[in-house]
Each structure stands twice: as structure tokens, then as C-alpha cells.
Amino acid sequence: MRMTTRKLLDRAFTAAACFAVGLMVLFLLFVLGPIFGKGAGAYVFTGTVEHRRMMIDQFGRGDEARVAAEWAGAQQARRPIYDALAAFEKELPQLPAAKRKALKPAFKAVREGVAVLLGPEPGEPLPALTRKMYGQTRWEKVQAKVTDILFEETWDYSEGAGKKVLVPRQPMFEGTALAPLFPLLQTDLTALLRPRLTFYPGFLTDVSVDAHFFGGIGPELLGTIYLALGALLLAVPFGIIAAVYFQEYAKEGAVLTFLRTCVNTLAGVPSVVFGLFGLAFFINTMHVSPGKSVLAGALTLALLVLPTVIRSSEEAIAAVPRSYKEGAMALGAGQWHTVLTVILPAALPGILTGIVISMGRAAGETAPIIFTAAVSVGKLVNPAELLTQPTPALSWNLYNLCTEHEAVDEIRHVQYGMAATLVLIVLVLNLTAILIRARVARRLKG
Amino acid sequence: MRVSLLVAGLVAGCAVAQAQDKLVLDGSTTVGPIAKAFAESYMRQNPGVNITVSESGSGNGAKALLNGTCDIADLSRDLKDTERKAMAEKGVKPVAHVVAYDALPVLVHPSNKVKGLTIDQLRGIFTGKIKNWSEVGGSDLAIVVISRDTNSGTFETFKDMVLGHEAKIVESAEYTGSNGGIRQRVQMTKGAIGYAGLGFVDKSVKALEVNGIAPSAETALDKSYPIARPLFMFTNGEPAAESLAAKFIGMSRTEKGREIIEEIGFVPVPAKK
Numbered sequence: 001m002r003m004t005t006r007k008l009l010d011r012a013f014t015a016a017a018c019f020a021v022g023l024m025v026l027f028l029l030f031v032l033g034p035i036f037g038k039g040a041g042a043y044v045f046t047g048t049v050e051h052r053r054m055m056i057d058q059f060g061r062g063d064e065a066r067v068a069a070e071w072a073g074a075q076q077a078r079r080p081i082y083d084a085l086a087a088f089e090k091e092l093p094q095l096p097a098a099k100r101k102a103l104k105p106a107f108k109a110v111r112e113g114v115a116v117l118l119g120p121e122p123g124e125p126l127p128a129l130t131r132k133m134y135g136q137t138r139w140e141k142v143q144a145k146v147t148d149i150l151f152e153e154t155w156d157y158s159e160g161a162g163k164k165v166l167v168p169r170q171p172m173f174e175g176t177a178l179a180p181l182f183p184l185l186q187t188d189l190t191a192l193l194r195p196r197l198t199f200y201p202g203f204l205t206d207v208s209v210d211a212h213f214f215g216g217i218g219p220e221l222l223g224t225i226y227l228a229l230g231a232l233l234l235a236v237p238f239g240i241i242a243a244v245y246f247q248e249y250a251k252e253g254a255v256l257t258f259l260r261t262c263v264n265t266l267a268g269v270p271s272v273v274f275g276l277f278g279l280a281f282f283i284n285t286m287h288v289s290p291g292k293s294v295l296a297g298a299l300t301l302a303l304l305v306l307p308t309v310i311r312s313s314e315e316a317i318a319a320v321p322r323s324y325k326e327g328a329m330a331l332g333a334g335q336w337h338t339v340l341t342v343i344l345p346a347a348l349p350g351i352l353t354g355i356v357i358s359m360g361r362a363a364g365e366t367a368p369i370i371f372t373a374a375v376s377v378g379k380l381v382n383p384a385e386l387l388t389q390p391t392p393a394l395s396w397n398l399y400n401l402c403t404e405h406e407a408v409d410e411i412r413h414v415q416y417g418m419a420a421t422l423v424l425i426v427l428v429l430n431l432t433a434i435l436i437r438a439r440v441a442r443r444l445k446g
Numbered sequence: 447m448r449v450s451l452l453v454a455g456l457v458a459g460c461a462v463a464q465a466q467d468k469l470v471l472d473g474s475t476t477v478g479p480i481a482k483a484f485a486e487s488y489m490r491q492n493p494g495v496n497i498t499v500s501e502s503g504s505g506n507g508a509k510a511l512l513n514g515t516c517d518i519a520d521l522s523r524d525l526k527d528t529e530r531k532a533m534a535e536k537g538v539k540p541v542a543h544v545v546a547y548d549a550l551p552v553l554v555h556p557s558n559k560v561k562g563l564t565i566d567q568l569r570g571i572f573t574g575k576i577k578n579w580s581e582v583g584g585s586d587l588a589i590v591v592i593s594r595d596t597n598s599g600t601f602e603t604f605k606d607m608v609l610g611h612e613a614k615i616v617e618s619a620e621y622t623g624s625n626g627g628i629r630q631r632v633q634m635t636k637g638a639i640g641y642a643g644l645g646f647v648d649k650s651v652k653a654l655e656v657n658g659i660a661p662s663a664e665t666a667l668d669k670s671y672p673i674a675r676p677l678f679m680f681t682n683g684e685p686a687a688e689s690l691a692a693k694f695i696g697m698s699r700t701e702k703g704r705e706i707i708e709e710i711g712f713v714p715v716p717a718k719k
Contacts, residue, residue: 129710376478
């Protein structure tokens with residue numbers, strides 16, 4: 001009887017554990033699935049002829065002759081639309097006053113909608129903003145823009161809470177010169193915009209054009225790499241030295257307990273506090289740079305990851321079997337020599353794991369770099385200017401693009417692409433940590 | 447020895463670079479789109495130049511100018527007396543450059559049937575005297591007041607022009623850190639009311655008429671829309687005639703710069719004679 005109870009309990013525990021793990025995996029899929037699914041859309045998507053034209057103009061990339069031919073074809077297909085617009089513009093002053101008054105705003109909306117969909121009309125002066133120089137570059141946004149032209153979005157307030165009503169514009173223009181435009185937009189879209197499956201690996205390295213409307217996330221990616229590497233460069237030596245001191249040199253006592261408490265407290269400080277500290281101390285007091293800079297950001301991030309590096313190194317050092325140390329001592333090695341040639345190499349896998357995981361953390365943190373390093377627009381940082389130059393960075397710019405940008409809805413693909421790239425970097429770093437650990441552990445055994 | 451020489455060389459290189467081809471902007475999220483577009487346009491024509499733009503709010507922009515951590519501070523309001531005093535004590539001489547004009551549209555969810563409000567009604571709503579849309583001609587729905595954070599120049603402008611300097615915003619108000627954030631909050635909440643710069647209005651939100659006037663570039667310029675304001679860039683001292691800062695700010699009066707401002711949705715300043 002007791003045996004069966006024990007077995008039952010055991011099974012119940014296994015079931016609970018499996019359930020917990022399953023829940024975690026499900027949650028991970030639930031979170032990462034959409035991020036990677038939608039993020040991939042920044043790299044692989046159905047691009048229109050407008051995208052290919054933009055790539056040639058802005059980045060000098062693509063088959064010029066082929067795109068020119070495509071462009072000529074698309075313009076040919078667009079001719080009837082522009083003809084209809086021009087004809088109606090001529091017709092408008094001759095319409096009866098009441099009708100003219102009703103149709104004028106609708107015509108303006110249609111004309112603006114066509115410019116959004118297909119880009120500026122031929123012969124019109126080129127707009128100043130790059131975002132307005134081209135039509136829709138991505139096929140998945142085309143349908144929404146067509147709907148904007150075909151329907152007027154109004155709100156019906158007759159039943160208290162307003163309801164969205166889409167009023168078709170086509171009947172309004174029945175019998176006018178603009179009428180042929182509407183069916184064209186419904187049936188001829190492919191000829192107008194020439195959608196084609198497009199691979200855009202340059203998203204990873206290109207600079208952004210016109211506040212991320214076009215182009216990629218190169219400066220952000222480079223900034224993130226510089227910041228994370230810089231933080232490690234500063235934090236790792238001090239972290240390992242501190243860990244060696246705690247484990248091998250310091251004597252147990254009040255001072256050590258106090259120092260340990262300090263490290264633990266530092267590990268629990270919210271990251272935004274580090275950010276404010278970095279601004280107040282490194283920039284405003286120490287003047288490490290004239291303003292925000294990669295250096296100031298890396299220093300702040302280094303402080304943030306220092307406790308993690310110390311603690312993971314300490315644990316790794318503590319896990320080295322005592323016999324290693326005693327063996328070295330018995331052979332006549334001094335303490336310094338023992339640490340350098342026996343303990344640290346044996347602890348290396350653990351230390352490296354801690355370092356790589358800290359790097360993932362440094363790459364993903366936003367708050368510490370808001371005030372110390374991150375800007376919303378900036379070039380690829382020149383390595384010679386790391387000490388003085390601020391930089392865009394994936395984590396901060398993702399936030400910036402999702403909340404502060406003037407056209408958040410127009411650049412969803414960039415936001416998802418950035419998020420996916422950032423998560424991927426962290427995943428790859430963690431995977432590297434596992435691989436390094438396995439490899440070094442194997443070598444040490446062999 | 448060689449290393450220290452290298453470091454010295456690097457540092458010297460940076461110092462020189464900074465003097466000629468670097469420009470750091472910080473401040474208002476309203477002026478941000480203009481600054482970003484100017485920076486990109488300028489860097490395209492002058493590839494050797496590096497201009498960085500941060501959008502941390504007008505208050506932080508003023509602080510950055512005070513601390514000397516930026517060359518140009520974007521502000522969507524004038525400097526406050528306290529800021530001017532602090533700058534005077536530190537020897538910073540702020541010079542204002544108006545780069546554009548902006549109206550502050552009052553935004554509600556498009557399903558809201560209220561078409562317009564008066565300044566008095568707005569004051570009532572933002573100070574908490576009016577709590578339900580039915581009191582101003584809407585349906586029976588609690589009003590959710592959304593405001594910019596107190597670091598924002600948009601907040602200061604709205605408070606001064608609508609509520610009066612002494613008034614307090616209702617305690618239940620939600621504070622949001624950017625213009626884009628306000629728009630997102632309003633488009634998600636049926637009973638919400640907020641305000642943002644002209645350049646941030648799209649069809650996902652409804653801009654109300656205030657005192658019967660709809661916000662637009664025209665009504666901002668002829669001052670018939672009651673909540674309008676200039677947008678500033680501040681420098682420490684008048685920038686030298688041919689300096690990067692002078693050329694950058696001067697863009698707001700060139701044809702191209704005025705086009706950019708107009709296309710983003712703000713009102714350009716009159717062109718240079």
C-alpha cells in the first residue's frame with residue numbers, strides 16, 4: 001500500500017513537471033513564433049516594382065536594365081489611371097455647382113490615395129521626403145491602400161457609439177471621367193505594381209532611409225555589437241579578478257560578507273537606475289565624452305553585467321575540485337601560479353558561460369543606454385569615434401520605432417524585423433555559450 | 447609607448463572630427479521627425495558629416511543644452527525661467543531659432559460622436575470637472591484623460607494655452623512619453639481624449655474642432671485654431687555663420703527644408719527673403 005502511494009506520488013510529480021515544461025515550451029512558441037514569423041517578413045516578402053526602383057535609386061542595387069523595363073511596363077499600365085485623373089480634373093469645373101462641391105474633396109482623397117499607392121504622378125515635382133518618392137514597396141500593404149482609395153471611411157453615430165462605415169466612392173463618380181479608374185485598381189493591381197518574391201538580406205546591414213521607411217538596421221546592429229562587446233571588455237577582467245579574490249584570497253569575515261552583499265545588491269538594482277547613474281556620473285560628472293557615446297553606454301552596461309560576471313565566475317571557481325588546488329600546491333606552485341594555471345583554466349567553461357550570457361543581457365538592455373548612448377538617428381559608427389560618438393542600438397530603436405515614430409503603422413515590418421534580429425542575437429549568443437562550454441569541458445576531460 | 451601614441455592619435459582625431467563634422471541634437475519628440483529628416487537630408491548631401499538625433503523630450507533637451515551634451519536642443523516650447531536662470535549661472539547662452547509652427551490637435555477615438563469642444567469644455571475635461579462624454583454631447587461613456595508627461599514641451603504648451611498656468615491636470619490622467627504613444631493610446635481606448643502635434647495625426651484617431659475651428663496647417667498659421675505654437679531649436683550662443691549648426695538650422699528656411707516640414711505635417715516658417 002505504501003509502495004503504491006509512493007509510486008502514485010512519483011507519477012504525479014512527473015506529470016506536473018512534464019506539464020510545467022510543456023507550458024514553458026508552448027509559451028516560448030507562442031512568444032517567439034509570431035516574432036520570427038513576422039520578423040522574417042523584413043527579409044523575405046513580396047516586393048513591388050516600387051521596391052526594386054527604390055533599391056536602385058537609394059542603394060544602387062539590382063538589375064537596372066530589368067527594372068527599367070519593368071518600370072516602363074508598369075507605367076504603361078498606370079497610364080489609364082493618370083489619364084482618368086487628368087480628364088476628371090478638366091471635367092470638374094464644368095460640373096453643376098452642387099455636384100462639384102460634393103465631388104471635389106472626394107477627388108482630392110482619390111488623387112492622394114493614388115499617390116500613396118503608386119508614388120508621385122509622372123511630371124509632378126519629386127517630393128522632398130524619400131518616403132513620398134515611391135509608391136507602396138510591399139505587396140501586403142497594397143490592398144489596404146487600395147481600400148483607402150475605393151472607400152471613404154466614415155463613422156455612423158446614429159446608435160450612440162460610433163460604427164465604422166465604408167462608403168464606396170465609385171458610385172459617386174458614376175458617369176464622370178474618373179469612373180474607369182475604380183475597376184482598374186481592382187483588377188489590374190498586378191500589372192500596376194508587379195509583385196515578386198523578394199529576398200532582402202541587406203536589411204541586416206543597410207542604413208535606414210528616411211527614418212526607417214526604407215533600408216535596414218545596419219547602424220542599430222553595429223551599435224548593439226559595439227555596446228555589448230565594450231561592456232564585456234570592461235566588465236570581464238574586473239569581474240574575474242573580483243571572483244578570484246572572493247574565492248581564493250579573501251578571508252571569511254564581516255568584510256567579505258559586506259562585499260558579497262554589495263555585489264548581490266548591485267545585481268538587483270533596476271536597469272533604469274544604472275542608466276540614470278551613467279548619465280549623472282559618467283557624462284555629467286566625469287565627462288568621459290562630450291555627450292552620449294558608445295563609451296559611456298558600454299561603461300554603464302559594464303556596471304550592469306559586472307555582478308553577473310562576478311557571481312558566475314565565483315561559482316565556476318568554487319566548483320573546481322579541491323584536489324586540483326592541493327595537487328598544484330603539493331608540487332610547489334604558489335597561490336598565484338595555482339590560480340593562473342590550474343584553477344582558472346578548469347573554471348573556464350563556467351566563466352565563459354557567464355560571460356556570453358551577460359553579453360546577451362547587455363545586447364538586450366534598453367534603459368541603461370537611453371541616457372548614455374542611444375540616439376534615434378545616426379550613421380554607422382566609425383570605430384575611431386567609439387569614445388565620443390553616440391549610436392543607434394537595436395533595443396532602444398525598437399522601442400523608439402514602436403512608440404515615438406511619427407508613422408508607427410507604416411513600418412511594422414521594420415519593428416518586427418528588429419525584434420526578431422535582437423532575439424536571434426541573444427539566442428545565438430546563448431547557443432554559443434552552450435557550445436563553448438561543451439567544447440572546453442570535453443578538452444579538459446581529454 | 448606605441449599604444450599610448452595610438453591612443454593619443456585617436457583622441458586627437460576624435461577632437462578634430464568633432465569640431466567640424468559632428469552635430470548632436472537632443473530634445474522634443476514633436477520636433478524629432480523634422481530633426482531626423484533634416485539630418486538625413488543633410489548627411490546625404492554631405493557624406494562626411496555625422497548628425498545624431500535623440501528624442502528624449504523638451505525638458506531633457508534643455509538639460510542636455512545646459513550640461514553641454516548636445517549642440518542643438520529641440521524644444522516644442524520656449525525655455526522656462528528656471529531653465530534660463532540655470533543656464534545663465536553655468537554660462538550657457540541659449541539662442542532660440544523657430545524652425546516651424548505646429549497646432550495641437552485634440553484627439554479622440556473615431557467612434558466618438560463629439561465633433562468639437564470649446565476651450566472651456568477642454569479645461570473642464572482635463573481638470574476633472576467633466577467626467578463623462580454625455581456632458582459634452584457625446585454618448586454615456588467615461589472620459590479617459592491622456593496627457594503627455596511633465597517633461598514634455600507639448601504638455602507645457604497645452605497646459606498654458608488650455609488650462610492656465612496654475613491649473614492641475616486631473617489625478618486620474620494617464621501620462622505617456624511621446625506623441626506617438628498618445629496616438630496609440632487614443633486609438634485603442636473608446637473614451638480617451640489626448641493631444642499631440644499636427645504631424646502625428648492620421649485616420650486612426652479623430653481630431654476635434656476647438657472653438658469651432660479644425661486644426662490644420664492653415665488654421666495654425668493664421669492663428670484661428672486656438673492651440674498653436676512655434677517649434678524651436680536652441681543653440682548655446684549664436685552659431686557662427688558657416689558652422690554646421692547654422693547650416694542645419696538654416697535648412698528650415700530653405701525651399702527643401704520647408705517642403706520637408708510641410709510633408710511631415712507641420713507648418714514651415716516663411717522663407718528667407
